[in-house]
Amino acid sequence: MMExxxxxxxxxxxxxxxxxxxxRPAELHVDIVxxxxxxxxxxxxxxxxxxVQVSKDMSEHEANTERFKTETRGINHVEGGxxxxxxxxxxEHTIRYRKKVEKDENYVYTLMQLGSLMEHCIKQNNAIxxxxxxxxxxxxxxxxxxxxxxxxxxNVFSDPNEIKRTVSHISWHPDQGRKLAISxxxxxxxxxxxxxxxxSYIWDIENTNKHDMVIKPVSPLLCLEYNxxxxxxxxxxxxxxxxxxxxxxxxxxxxxxxxxxxxxxxPVYKIIWLQSKTGTECFSAASDGQVLxxxxxxxxxxxxxxxxxxxxxxxxxxxxxAVSLEFESTMPTKFMVGTEQGVVILGNRKGKVPAEKIVxxxxxxxxxxxxxxxxxxxxxxxLTVGDWTARIWSEELRDSCIICTKxxxxxxxxxxxxxxxxxxxxTTKMDGTVDTWDLLFKHSEPxxxxxxxxxxLYSLRIQDNGRLLACGSHRGTTTLLEYSSGFCTYQxxxxxxxxxxxxxxxxxxxxxxxxxxELRVKERAKSEQGRAVxxxxxxxxxxxxxxxxxxxxxxxxxxxxxxxRFEVETEKMDQQEKETSEEEDDxxxxxY
Numbered sequence: 001m002m003e004x005x006x007x008x009x010x011x012x013x014x015x016x017x018x019x020x021x022x023x024r025p026a027e028l029h030v031d032i033v034x035x036x037x038x039x040x041x042x043x044x045x046x047x048x049x050x051x052v053q054v055s056k057d058m059s060e061h062e063a064n065t066e067r068f069k070t071e072t073r074g075i076n077h078v079e080g081g082x083x084x085x086x087x088x089x090x091x092e093h094t095i096r097y098r099k100k101v102e103k104d105e106n107y108v109y110t111l112m113q114l115g116s117l118m119e120h121c122i123k124q125n126n127a128i129x130x131x132x133x134x135x136x137x138x139x140x141x142x143x144x145x146x147x148x149x150x151x152x153x154x155n156v157f158s159d160p161n162e163i164k165r166t167v168s169h170i171s172w173h174p175d176q177g178r179k180l181a182i183s184x185x186x187x188x189x190x191x192x193x194x195x196x197x198x199x200s201y202i203w204d205i206e207n208t209n210k211h212d213m214v215i216k217p218v219s220p221l222l223c224l225e226y227n228x229x230x231x232x233x234x235x236x237x238x239x240x241x242x243x244x245x246x247x248x249x250x251x252x253x254x255x256x257x258x259x260x261x262x263x264x265x266x267p268v269y270k271i272i273w274l275q276s277k278t279g280t281e282c283f284s285a286a287s288d289g290q291v292l293x294x295x296x297x298x299x300x301x302x303x304x305x306x307x308x309x310x311x312x313x314x315x316x317x318x319x320x321x322a323v324s325l326e327f328e329s330t331m332p333t334k335f336m337v338g339t340e341q342g343v344v345i346l347g348n349r350k351g352k353v354p355a356e357k358i359v360x361x362x363x364x365x366x367x368x369x370x371x372x373x374x375x376x377x378x379x380x381x382x383l384t385v386g387d388w389t390a391r392i393w394s395e396e397l398r399d400s401c402i403i404c405t406k407x408x409x410x411x412x413x414x415x416x417x418x419x420x421x422x423x424x425x426x427t428t429k430m431d432g433t434v435d436t437w438d439l440l441f442k443h444s445e446p447x448x449x450x451x452x453x454x455x456x457l458y459s460l461r462i463q464d465n466g467r468l469l470a471c472g473s474h475r476g477t478t479t480l481l482e483y484s485s486g487f488c489t490y491q492x493x494x495x496x497x498x499x500x501x502x503x504x505x506x507x508x509x510x511x512x513x514x515x516x517x518e519l520r521v522k523e524r525a526k527s528e529q530g531r532a533v534x535x536x537x538x539x540x541x542x543x544x545x546x547x548x549x550x551x552x553x554x555x556x557x558x559x560x561x562x563x564x565r566f567e568v569e570t571e572k573m574d575q576q577e578k579e580t581s582e583e584e585d586d587x588x589x590x591x592y
Contacts, residue, residue: 072204072207072212076249082094082097083097089229089230089279090277092277148484149436149447149448149484149486149487150448150483150484151434151436151448151450151469151481151482151483151484151487152481152482153452153479153480153481153482154468154480154481154482155205155206155208155479155480156208156477156478156479156480157180157182157203157208157477157478157480158208158476158477158478159184159475159476159477160201160211161196161197161199161476163193163195163196163197164475164476165184165185165186165196165197165220165476166184166185166186166187166458166472166473166474166475166476167182167183167184167458167459167472167473167476167477167478168183168184168185168187168220168221168222168223168458168459168472169182169183169221169222169223169224169225169459169472170182170183170459170460170461170470170471170472170478171224171225171226171234171461172226172461172463172464172470173226173231174226174227174228174231175231177205177463177464177465177468178204178205178206179202179203179204179205179212180202180203180205180470180478181200181201181202181215181224181225181226181234182200182201182202182203182224182472182478183200183215183220183221183222183223183224183236184197184199184200184201184220184221184476185220185221185222185239186220187458196220198216198217198218198219198220198221199214199215199216199217200214200215200217200221200224200236201213201214201215202214202215202248203478205468205480213248213252214252215234215236215246215252216252216253216254217236217238217244217254217257218238218240218242218244218254218257219238219239219240219242220238220239221236221237221238221239222237222238222239222267222268222269223236223237223268223269223270223271224236225271225272225273225282227273227279228273228279229273229279230279232247232248232249233245233246233247233248233296234246234248235271235273235282235296236271237264237267237268237269237270237271237284237286238267238268239267239268240260240267241260241263241264241265241266241267241268241286241288242257242258242260242263242264242268243257243258243263243264243268243271243284243292243294244256244257244258244299245296245299255296256296256299257299258294258299258300258301258302259300262300262301262302263292263302264284264286264288264290264292265286265288265290266286266287266288266321267286267287268284268285268286269285269286269287269322269323269324269325270284270285270322270323270324270325271283271284271285271325272284272325272326272327274293274327274332275327275329275332278295278297280295280296280297281293281294281295281296281303282294282296283325283327283335284325285322285323285324285325285337286321286322287321287322287323287340288316288319288321289307289308289309289316289319289320289321289322290305290306290307290308290316290319290322291305291306291308291322291325291335291337291347292304292305292306293305293349304349306347306354306357306358307319307354308320308321308322308337308339308345308358309354309358310343310345310358310361312354312355312358314354314355320339320340320341320343320345321339321340321341322337322338322339322340323338323339323340323368323369323370324337324338324369324370324371324372325337325338325372326338326372326373326374326382328374328379330379331374331379333348333349333350334346334347334348334349335347335348335349336372336374336382337372338368338369338370338371338372338384338386339368339369340368341368342363342364342365342366342367342368342369342386342387343361343362343363343365343369344361344362344363344369344372344382344384344393345358345360345361346358346359346360346361346362346395347359360398361398362384362393362398362401363399364384364391364393364400364401364404365384365386365387365389365391366386366387366388367386367387367411368386369384369385369386370385370386370412370413370414370415371383371384371385371386371414371415371416372384372385373415373416373417374417375417375422376417376419376422377422377495377498378422378498378499378502380394380395380396381393381394381395381402381502382395383415383416383417383425384401385412385413385414385415385427386412387411387412388407388408388409388410388411388412389404389405389406389407389408389412390404390405390412390415390425390427390437391403391404391405392404392439392502394502394505394506394509396506396510397506397509397510397513399513400509400512400513401509402502402505402506402508402509403439403443403505405427405437405443406444406445408429409431410429410430410431410433411429411430412427412428412429412430413428413429413430413456413457413458413459414427414428414457414458414459414460415427415428415460416460416461416462418462418466418487418488419462419463419464419465419466420465420466420488420489420490421438421466421487421488421489421490421491421494422494422495422498422499423438423439423440423494423497423498423501424436424437424438424439424487425437425439426460426462426469427446428457428458428459428460428471429456429457430456430457431456432451432452432453432454432455432456432457432473433449433450433451433452433457434449434450434452434457434460434469434471434481435448435449436448436449436450436483436487438487439498439501440494440497440498440501448487450481452471452473452479452481453473453477453479455473455474455475455477456473456474457471457472457473457474458472458473458474459471459472460472465488466483466487466488467482467483467487467488468480468481468482468483469481469483504579508575508579512572515568516568519564519565519568523561526557
């Protein structure tokens with residue numbers, strides 16, 4: 001078959017030529033004049049409806065793509081190169097071994113050889129951050145006085161189970177605080193369901209969708225605490241009175257739990273790690289009136305046991321139930337226990353017999369002491385939270401506190417000091433509010449109150465840098481609050497001012513106690529003198545005249561006692577008003 005081909009030819013210079021445009025006036029090419037006769041061929045339509053749609057035609061398509069799942073994994077970097085007989089986690093052993101190596105003759109020569117190689121590697125990674133702010137500290141110091149006090153919610157962690165449980169305890173990860181260990185437990189015995197979960201969780205503060213790890217106990221956990229020396233180990237106290245410890249490297253199950261016979265008989269409300277060389281010692285407190293010391297290397301039985309009997313008879317039947325515990329690493333032998341009866345017990349572990357371990361008691365609350373904590377800057381002053389108030393005490397005074405908040409409309413459930421400011425502490429209430437108190441600013445009311453939720457708050461814990469605070473609610477919700485820089489930045493001369501305030505209040509309470517003691521002695525002397533006169537004048541008592549005189553004497557004595565009591569109260573109120581006015585004057589002068 002013959003293929004038909006036709007070739008079009010055109011000279012190259014005639015196509016692809018550049019177009020040259022120029023401006024010129026308009027020209028009329030055609031002008032058609034209207035013809036009226038043509039209108040007879042048409043019928044006028046009146047009215048006329050015309051629809052105009054200006055929008056463009058659109059089409060909708062759906063596409064179902066596969067969900068991309070993400071998972072976070074961590075890498076554990078361990079310092080190596082240590083001999084087998086050296087524990088890398090023990091600071092004293094490592095320092096001793098380093099000093100030994102530095103005394104070696106070949107140490108300097110080897111270091112010089114390795115130094116050149118290391119310098120070459122370091123220079124390869126030499127980079128400059130073009131966004132670095134060189135005067136960041138100065139800006140913060142200026143903004144601290146301008147920025148108003150505030151706190152904002154940055155994350156919320158919810159109990160993933162269908163039956164919501166109360167957040168009983170919160171513990172921050174000891175390394176930079178990027179994780180939270182939260183224990184969940186139903187504190188209402190009659191609401192405990194058969195299918196209620198026992199699990200507690202470890203959360204990453206950046207990921208609220210899924211927990212980082214599950215902790216599976218034999219009974220619901222009331223407390224869960226990180227080991228400050230080994231962040232992989234956690235100790236927990238159970239609802240059935242047992243305690244145990246978990247290692248995150250070995251899974252969700254407990255590494256070891258002692259038998260129920262050697263533990264507590266009631267729920268373990270608090271467990272704290274002790275400051276020791278091995279980092280394996282802790283002690284727990286429960287409402288059965290016992291404090292038990294443990295070593296996780298041998299959990300077959302407690303190392304030591306103390307009955308909280310303030311009569312020092314070591315009788316468990318009259319022991320006070322413990323609901324809170326306090327231990328300060330700077331005082332390795334002292335500890336404090338908050339009880340259900342509103343009494344705070346100061347103990348000393350050095351005592352050889354149980355009677356010597358209970359040093360003194362502090363009575364002031366009308367109900368259980370839910371929190372007790374020493375001031376991190378002044379350990380002799382400590383904070384207690386119970387009933388409707390938060391109180392600050394001094395170890396020098398046992399009969400009364402030195403500072404007390406007002407009585408709130410809702411019960412207080414927990415509290416803690418700020419780790420960076422000596423005059424700031426936080427409390428939670430049953431109405432879902434977190435109160436922040438700055439004692440250098442005012443005593444009568446909290447500096448900042450944040451309504452976190454509509455349900456009761458039962459626990460809180462502040463991060464080591466003082467900026468983030470986690471608080472847990474009755475329905476299993478943990479809210480993470482971020483405070484403004486004014487609450488987490490150490491202010492100038494704050495430590496000296498806080499110390500002066502504590503010393504002043506302690507001295508004032510001592511003076512008032514001495515005055516009350518004098519009045520009691522006078523009243524006792526008057527009563528003894530009255531009894532002596534009555535024994536001598538038995539015969540006169542039978543006469544009506546003596547009875548009238550005795551009634552008058554009693555009446556005037558009562559009036560005199562009331563007058564003296566009124567003078568004491570007036571003197572106390574005048575002194576408080578004077579101190580308050582002096583503090584306000586100091587604040588005004590400081591502001592100017």
